[in-house]
Amino acid sequence: MVCSSDGAPLFDLSAKKSAVFCYGFLVNVSANERTKLENAIVRGIVCGPQKPKRWFPFQLLLNEDLALMYVRGARMPDASRGMEEFTMYCLDLFETGDLPGIAATFSTVESAGAFHACDKCHATGHKDQALNRTVFPAAGSFPPRTSAEYWRATQTVTESGRESEHAFATDTSAFEVLNSVYSGGFDVVDRRGTDLMHHVSGVVGKRTAHLAAGSRNTNKLPPATITKPALLKVNPKPTTAKQILTAKRKT
Amino acid sequence: MESDDADFFFDPELEYSGDDSELPGVVAAHEAVATRFVPWVVKRQHSSPYPCTAVLLSTVGTTLDLNQPFIAGIFHEPATGAHVTVGRFLDATTRWQSRNKISDTALGQMFALLQWTVPEAAVPTVRQVTYLVDQVMGGGVEVHDACPAEDCVLFRDSEFEGGQQYVTLQRCPECSASRYKGASGASPLPVPAGRLFMHLPLRFTLRNIMTSEELAAQMPIDLTVLLPLCTVLRYHSRSLSHTGTPTEKVARREAQRRVERRRLGRQACPAGAADGRYGVLVRRSPTV
Numbered sequence: 001m002v003c004s005s006d007g008a009p010l011f012d013l014s015a016k017k018s019a020v021f022c023y024g025f026l027v028n029v030s031a032n033e034r035t036k037l038e039n040a041i042v043r044g045i046v047c048g049p050q051k052p053k054r055w056f057p058f059q060l061l062l063n064e065d066l067a068l069m070y071v072r073g074a075r076m077p078d079a080s081r082g083m084e085e086f087t088m089y090c091l092d093l094f095e096t097g098d099l100p101g102i103a104a105t106f107s108t109v110e111s112a113g114a115f116h117a118c119d120k121c122h123a124t125g126h127k128d129q130a131l132n133r134t135v136f137p138a139a140g141s142f143p144p145r146t147s148a149e150y151w152r153a154t155q156t157v158t159e160s161g162r163e164s165e166h167a168f169a170t171d172t173s174a175f176e177v178l179n180s181v182y183s184g185g186f187d188v189v190d191r192r193g194t195d196l197m198h199h200v201s202g203v204v205g206k207r208t209a210h211l212a213a214g215s216r217n218t219n220k221l222p223p224a225t226i227t228k229p230a231l232l233k234v235n236p237k238p239t240t241a242k243q244i245l246t247a248k249r250k251t
Numbered sequence: 252m253e254s255d256d257a258d259f260f261f262d263p264e265l266e267y268s269g270d271d272s273e274l275p276g277v278v279a280a281h282e283a284v285a286t287r288f289v290p291w292v293v294k295r296q297h298s299s300p301y302p303c304t305a306v307l308l309s310t311v312g313t314t315l316d317l318n319q320p321f322i323a324g325i326f327h328e329p330a331t332g333a334h335v336t337v338g339r340f341l342d343a344t345t346r347w348q349s350r351n352k353i354s355d356t357a358l359g360q361m362f363a364l365l366q367w368t369v370p371e372a373a374v375p376t377v378r379q380v381t382y383l384v385d386q387v388m389g390g391g392v393e394v395h396d397a398c399p400a401e402d403c404v405l406f407r408d409s410e411f412e413g414g415q416q417y418v419t420l421q422r423c424p425e426c427s428a429s430r431y432k433g434a435s436g437a438s439p440l441p442v443p444a445g446r447l448f449m450h451l452p453l454r455f456t457l458r459n460i461m462t463s464e465e466l467a468a469q470m471p472i473d474l475t476v477l478l479p480l481c482t483v484l485r486y487h488s489r490s491l492s493h494t495g496t497p498t499e500k501v502a503r504r505e506a507q508r509r510v511e512r513r514r515l516g517r518q519a520c521p522a523g524a525a526d527g528r529y530g531v532l533v534r535r536s537p538t539v
Contacts, residue, residue, distance in 0.1 A: 058405065
């Protein structure tokens with residue numbers, strides 16, 4: 001499953017965001033079907049005129065649900081096999097969303113003006129008094145952040161509640177349950193993607209699903225048209241196996 | 252010598268507590284740092300893959316047919332997108348109701364007026380609509396209310412042993428805001444003051460998907476897809492998430508050796524080196 005979070009107005013397009021949606025795509029479903037609107041799985045709707053002040057409890061509930069589907073699974077019938085019962089398990093492959101969605105899901109920063117602007121590397125900025133904004137050194141590369149750092153930060157609780165003065169601008173505590181339940185853990189650095197055009201196409205979710213499960217199209221093929229009638233001719237004297245075996249090699 | 256397998260697992264015990272806490276320099280730091288562990292173990296009563304009684308919508312008969320034409324007798328062919336069906340009428344009515352903040356009672360009165368005006372129209376009653384919504388949503392949605400002040404917690408019980416067990420609380424455990432509004436004339440029961448979260452558990456939504464034959468035919472696991480995927484994910488997460496990049500891996504190993512060296516430096520060096528801090532470098536196996 002590829003999970004995604006987004007905000008949308010309910011009932012009235014001119015209104016502000018009135019609800020936050022979390023939905024997922026099943027990657028087992030074929031490529032042309034999985035991202036259709038009717039096949040997206042709505043996992044939760046946060047009602048209200050404003051978005052919630054803290055997203056953590058909502059995300060924790062969604063992640064516990066995912067963890068349960070991995071650990072315990074659920075019994076369900078299969079319509080394609082005469083309603084035969086089986087146990088389905090589910091794995092969270094990827095977390096996508098638009099910028100506010102990912103920022104809410106992982107409690108990352110929404111803007112690039114923070115001390116830790118990037119949630120994937122250790123680029124740290126400082127406040128330039130002349131420009132009155134946070135600037136970053138133009139270095140070639142910064143050391144990347146790893147998932148272990150995130151989990152270490154969730155396990156460490158200091159008196160101030162943060163690891164340092166400029167703590168990592170993130171809180172992945174809600175994903176701790178996935179990390180401890182999944183075999184091999186859940187890599188919060190590599191298993192999330194931000195998609196600026198999320199409303200339009202959902203590029204990251206689509207492509208990740210296609211990479212993970214293949215992009216096989218299962219639309220019915222059009223009826224075959226015979227373009228070479230010569231191919232339909234039947235050879236009156238088919239070559240037998242004996243002929244092939246006893247054929248002399250041309251020199 | 253330690254095997255490299257020890258590096259494959261991130262061990263917070265190794266990092267934050269242990270023998271190096273005896274060193275005077277790090278004692279103060281360890282006092283400020285508390286380590287918390289949540290045992291993510293499924294509760295015993297929830298460990299069955301049957302989480303609830305199965306509700307199959309196909310066996311539940313509703314008297315309300317959403318594809319029925321709203322005004323019967325005008326056309327006899329099956330309804331298309333151009334026709335007003337009961338479902339489309341309800342869709343438009345619900346939007347109009349939410350936009351203008353109209354109560355269910357007033358909506359029912361409007362339905363009755365419409366039925367009085369157009370007797371041949373198949374106007375549903377509000378009771379029918381409520382029953383339909385209950386049938387569609389029944390067993391599929393769990394509604395939880397959040398802390399009204401700051402959305403600190405959801406008042407719910409986790410199905411894990413170490414999870415949050417807040418369903419019986421009357422106040423938020425973090426900010427102690429009151430969970431309920433008082434009883435009023437409209438509702439004798441206390442009303443949740445915070446925002447509502449409609450959670451659709453995956454077990455229900457996936458079950459609904461598996462009742463569709465076209466989708467269910469695609470859902471059985473393709474092992475040629477899943478096995479490489481699991482291998483890649485497993486290798487990927489083992490190699491990156493628990494040990495970090497190779498640079499960080501080396502740094503972590505060095506830090507670990509530094510800690511071990513400091514710890515051994517306090518002991519008497521068996522090889523009799525002058526400086527105990529380098530004891531680990533000249534240490535020999537006791538059998539030699």
